[in-house]
Amino acid sequence: MKEHEYVCQECGQQIEVNAPMREAILDNGCPVCSAPARADDFCDQ
Numbered sequence: 001m002k003e004h005e006y007v008c009q010e011c012g013q014q015i016e017v018n019a020p021m022r023e024a025i026l027d028n029g030c031p032v033c034s035a036p037a038r039a040d041d042f043c044d045q
């Protein structure tokens with residue numbers, strides 16, 4: 001399974017994430033700036 005890429009709309013950080021990390025970011029926000037994450041901020045590779 002390919003990983004996802006998260007791009008933070010607030011700080012611009014791009015992070016490759018797997019499915020569990022995606023869920024964690026949706027729950028907790030951006031790992032860098034803690035901005036709330038939306039499903040739209042993830043793109044499939």
Ligand SMILES: [Zn+2]
Binds near residue numbers: 008009010011
């Ligand atoms: Zn951020």
